[in-house]
Amino acid sequence: MLRFEVSTSGGMLALPMPISVVYNSEFSVPADSITVEIPYISGCDDGDFLYGYDGERLVFKGQIDEITTQKSGEKITVVISVRSMAGILLDNEAEPCVYFNASSSVIFERHLKPFGFAEYVGDNEPYFGYVRISKGMSEWQVLENYCMNKYGKMPRITGDGRVILNGDAEGERLCFGIGGCSYTAVKSTIKRYKVVSEVKLRIKQENRYGSTIKNDLADKRLVKRRYVDALTGGGSVGTADRIIKNSNRNAYEVVLECPYRLNCEAGNRASIDDEILGKADGLYIHKLKYIANNRGEKTTVTLRKEI
Template sequence: MMECWVVLGDGGRVTLPETVRWEFCYGTGVPCDSFFVRCLWESGQERLMSQACRFYARWEGEQVFTGVVDEFACVCGGEGLYLEVSGRGMAALLLDNEAMPAQYQLATRADIVADHVAPYGIETVGGWALPAVSGFTVASGVSEWSVVHEFACYHGGVVPRFDRLGRLILDGHGDDGGSLRLSDGLAVTGWEYREERHGVLSQVAVRRRSSWDTQWVSDPQFLAEGGSARRVVTVPNTTGSAAMRYSGDYQLRASRSSRVRLTVTAAGAFLAWPGQLVRVELSGCGANGLYRVAQTETACGPEGLSTTLVLGQPDSMI
């Protein structure tokens, strides 16, 4: 059973009536997680939701969503009177707020969290192994999320994400959730395998701004497959050789992160979460193997419960 409630701006809590339809979408990064619920409603309470700012959902006793209320509507029609609420995950607070321009002599995990995450009441987990970054710059006009993403992903190799409790996670995806087996016995209703070459880089040239010293980083596999897409990245003169190579490698990994996508739809709710490993063993599918969940969409509607998993390569930056 789905339980939903909202928290008002004054701290009050409103438990939503029985849900008749809901959709939850989870991923990593941008676009952030999102939700939509439709509930039965009572006449005369149309303004009750005006102060709603946070949304929570629990499925069979487990919390499955924490987020920000973006919109609500009270609708009266042929299906009766009902309430619709939609919004996004807690990453919305970092996406919607512009960061103050800054120049750090040495930016640490503690600095980034204190200046760009904690002011929004967001709890941060992990990231203690992220390296300090010398000369880290926050440009004018970027979002708080861009600051966190650049620090963690570009300099530390970790894709930041939010969990279902609304916490910012700064550790890489582990395999603690175990591996899900997707086979014919799991009531799979459809699948689609897709490979996209456009946007995948074969080579990156990283050069210093004035001296033009250049480091080349290539993707041998994509080159062997006939790929040809080069990018040139310019970095400050103070950037070391190791940092230059890492910058190029990051560009390559980011470009191929969504090259392979296997989308599987099955009956049931919340079958897997982003980052979890999934072993696909479907008859008639020539793309069976081990994947990692990039996106999860789970819904309840007239046709019952369903979950759609968008799977990528297990070592990709999802």
């Protein structure tokens, strides 16, 4: 099981062995979350940051959102709820401004470093164009907009606080099944209702929605249409492509239950080789849920297509 420490005004405080741990990580959600229940210990109500370790390796860092002390009979416990470092960016509003040809280091220095981030993974090449920060945008939205413009991908902040600008989680590809990571249960689902078969585009004043982008991977028997106004509605051909790609990505899902703590990150590439389901490559870890308590450890993993 993971071990934890909290930073307090008096220094670092090692927490006792947890009664339970629930850790959630999802690739499309900026902040991971963790809830730790421990036997009562004096001083932890002054906690600021929570640090989670697998042996000596830091695997989680975040500023504490809630600390609850509860008593039932003779039992006194403390429940600590935390989001990973991305939570700080979600909670803070950015100062409105406009960047032109901004480099990654400029975005990092002004929008991440002040909140305790030490480094980022990515190049320092500029994005050639404007990045507008409007009133009400969060610091996370600034990072997200910059990375979507520059890389066409969502950024990712890992559980231990690393900033990955192009969204690609590091680490080797995980193989589940024959010759790879074991599991005790598996469920494969094809979600036909998720697939968008075509997107109608309005690109000229006079032709209404006269252009069509079709999804080559859609079942020809399926009709599911969307409309994008690329003339005055703020959409584009790229918007249509993203709608189709996201629908394909979400249409296939594999859920596995592993009776241990799986050492990986949301976003890691993966494959499966199952004697019933067969082989499937080109997958990634979309979601992780780790639970540890007196009944043992379990990681539930959701895989989706990389498309």
